[in-house]
Amino acid sequence: MSYDVAIVGAGPAGSVAAFRLASAGTRVLLLDKATFPRDKPCGGGVTGRAARLLPFSIEPVVEDVADRMDCGLRYGQRITRQARAPLAYMTQRKRLDHFLLQRAAEAGAEVREGVAADARELDARIVIGADGCNGSSAKQLGLAEGIVHGVALEANYPWEERFAGGMLLEIAVIHGGYGWVFPKGDHVNVGVGGNQAEGPRLRAELRRMCKAWGIDPDAAAETRGYRLPMRLPGTALARGCTAVIGDAAGLVDPFSGDGMYEAFYSAKLVSEAALDVLAGRAEDLSPYQTAVENRIAPLTRAGWGAKRAFERFPRTTYALARLPITFRALEKLLTGDLPEPGAARGVERAAIRAIYKVAKLAS
Numbered sequence: 001m002s003y004d005v006a007i008v009g010a011g012p013a014g015s016v017a018a019f020r021l022a023s024a025g026t027r028v029l030l031l032d033k034a035t036f037p038r039d040k041p042c043g044g045g046v047t048g049r050a051a052r053l054l055p056f057s058i059e060p061v062v063e064d065v066a067d068r069m070d071c072g073l074r075y076g077q078r079i080t081r082q083a084r085a086p087l088a089y090m091t092q093r094k095r096l097d098h099f100l101l102q103r104a105a106e107a108g109a110e111v112r113e114g115v116a117a118d119a120r121e122l123d124a125r126i127v128i129g130a131d132g133c134n135g136s137s138a139k140q141l142g143l144a145e146g147i148v149h150g151v152a153l154e155a156n157y158p159w160e161e162r163f164a165g166g167m168l169l170e171i172a173v174i175h176g177g178y179g180w181v182f183p184k185g186d187h188v189n190v191g192v193g194g195n196q197a198e199g200p201r202l203r204a205e206l207r208r209m210c211k212a213w214g215i216d217p218d219a220a221a222e223t224r225g226y227r228l229p230m231r232l233p234g235t236a237l238a239r240g241c242t243a244v245i246g247d248a249a250g251l252v253d254p255f256s257g258d259g260m261y262e263a264f265y266s267a268k269l270v271s272e273a274a275l276d277v278l279a280g281r282a283e284d285l286s287p288y289q290t291a292v293e294n295r296i297a298p299l300t301r302a303g304w305g306a307k308r309a310f311e312r313f314p315r316t317t318y319a320l321a322r323l324p325i326t327f328r329a330l331e332k333l334l335t336g337d338l339p340e341p342g343a344a345r346g347v348e349r350a351a352i353r354a355i356y357k358v359a360k361l362a363s
């Protein structure tokens, strides 16, 4: 075999897995059909918990740091909450992904750009599919068959000082989702996303979102739509010495639509499992599947619950979510101090349990 590990796709999931594996001394091939720097439709918000998972700092590509959350419900009630630590680091995917790819190459991964790979034809002991939600590796490897999709539409608008340092969310404007305004260095990114059936409404809702927050909808540049892949419980992510990670595994959070935390986490978990196989401590990558079930699936379950609660009972759920004590729990989730909502303690636990109860009523 020419390589220990071949990775298809050099987005956040693939590049971070390549960095981890190459740093551990394995022979890694990282392939991407695009030539970098390339863009990817995304809010580019790297949550505090996602940044904490990385083995290096992304500071060189951070354009703003959000430690404030402005949150509205269906263009009506609005609240602002100040966090004690950064909730999200605002990046542009064109720069972030190129930066991650360079870290992988520096660590020793062999990078090939402009190559559309077939996961069945790679000369490596271990093959990892990290080619995102439109990739073919999951199908080629017979994995990740239980995935449902959400949809999102985003565009860039002129920069405005008032959005700096904040993460603005407008809840329940789309069935199963929300709108956002994320500040970048020289523009703001505005988007709306939710259930797949909402696709035809997205364009009008993006304009409405802009108007509600005093942004000129006609100033939109680079308007783009994309899918959000969400894994159903039990979906197979590993077989033999093959596995899928990140969006290829459908690991986007069903409520927040975030996927970079899960991309970085699944990259870490698959790297650990791959190193065990290469060292003869494990026969296959099945421990990766178990690790996803134990470490990522509880958060995904909570995401489905929050999504249902906001869909069916938006006012009640928002009333609970806006309580200062609930925000403290949310803040800990976003910064990574809390691994999943079920792990909350004390009064924060009581607030989370109230949302769980609404989610249960909604199911």
Ligand SMILES: Cc1cc2nc3c(=O)[nH]c(=O)nc-3n(C[C@H](O)[C@H](O)[C@H](O)COP(=O)(O)OP(=O)(O)OC[C@H]3O[C@@H](n4cnc5c(N)ncnc54)[C@H](O)[C@@H]3O)c2cc1C
Pocket: 008, 009, 010, 011, 012, 013, 014, 031, 032, 033, 034, 040, 041, 042, 043, 044, 045, 046, 047, 115, 116, 117, 118, 130, 131, 132, 133, 134, 135, 136, 152, 153, 154, 191, 193, 225, 226, 227, 228, 245, 246, 247, 248, 252, 257, 258, 259, 260, 261, 263
């Ligand atoms: C509108 C929108 C906004 C979002 N906002 C956020 C946000 O603010 N924060 C957040 O955390 N998440 C957000 N997400 C989710 C996030 O973008 C994804 O979860 C994330 O990109 C997943 O990374 P990935 O590496 O798995 O896949 P991708 O980033 O999709 O990378 C896959 C790579 O595989 C390559 N590829 C595909 N096919 C092949 C092939 N055959 N051979 C070789 N290479 C191939 C592609 O060129 C690409 O580079 C958003 C998503 C959308 C749609």
